[in-house]
Amino acid sequence: MNVIRLALCVAALVLALPAQAGSIDYDSSEITFVSRQMNVPVEGRFRSFTAEIDFHLADLARSKARIEVGLASVDTGSDEADTEVKRRNWFNVLAFPAAQFVSTGVKQVGPARYEARGELSIKGITREITAPFTVTNGANFTVFEGGFTLYRLQFKIGEGVWSETDTVANEVQVRFRITQTGGVN
């Protein structure tokens, strides 16, 4: 009896899988950012993140996305800065290991151009952000590409001596390119 129930559960699970959104191809996905230090653009990235995207071209209202970024995976471009930004004044990764974006709505703003609204949570602070993005719909993959300006001080990224913006600007350009296997419709 229990075996049958288990078998049914497994079957249901297997059947349910193809109905889910395509899986993310992390090798061709990235989350990068450009900060400005003394007006010098410095590029960085996050090596580890997970994304769940359920996008429907024909039914945007049903579309949703959830992205979680492991802040300890930050690569600022220099070892010294990598160590510093994980500390308390910046991301404080021991207390707040992940940043999270949860969409609240998607709308179309042009041909193949959309806008995602959602809540971004970093360091225990949640703010609504809007991120324009494009959708490239290939035969067996879909690429979501976009970005937004993050104001680091809104999330207390860089406290204490770092809260002045003459050296490290408040604005940080965040960009994402997320590739999903399978097309969307």
Place this chain on the structure above:
Amino acid sequence: MNNRYTAVAIALHWLIALAILCNFALGLYMADLPISPAKLRLYSYHKWIGVTIFLLVLIRIAWRLTHPAPTLPASIPAWQRIAAGASHTGLYLLTLAVPLAGWLFSSASGFQTVYLGLMPIPDLVDKDRAAADALKAAHWYLNLTMAAVVALHVAAALKHHFHDRDDVLARMLPLIRPKGKT
């Protein structure tokens, strides 16, 4: 007055000397600082001063090529003339090579140089850790070489002034008039 450098040559010499001295000290000081906004600022200032030195040296070389240096006193032996020429050429080359290596080191480390925070200088090399390490070493050893040649240069100038009591130093000094002894 051909026993004396032109006023422009004298001004450039001392301006560049002062800038190099300051930037050398700044470079030594800033490298070991823990990361802070002050450190990031000092690194930028160091790069801006380095770019300025590079530009001033280019102007100086152009000036030197169009305005010959005064002739050396006849009493100076041939080997010293050769040594003086070689160390001067070496200093011109090093004052160009040191900022060049610093700029390339910065590029290879992933930090573009933006002169005065306004003018981005293109990156000639891509970000590359091995290249950055090699260029850092090049910047350091070129600096040590320059410091050694500068020490020799200063020692020779003082020797001429206080031991030989000739006009070799005076012809490059502002305000002081050469005695006219050749």
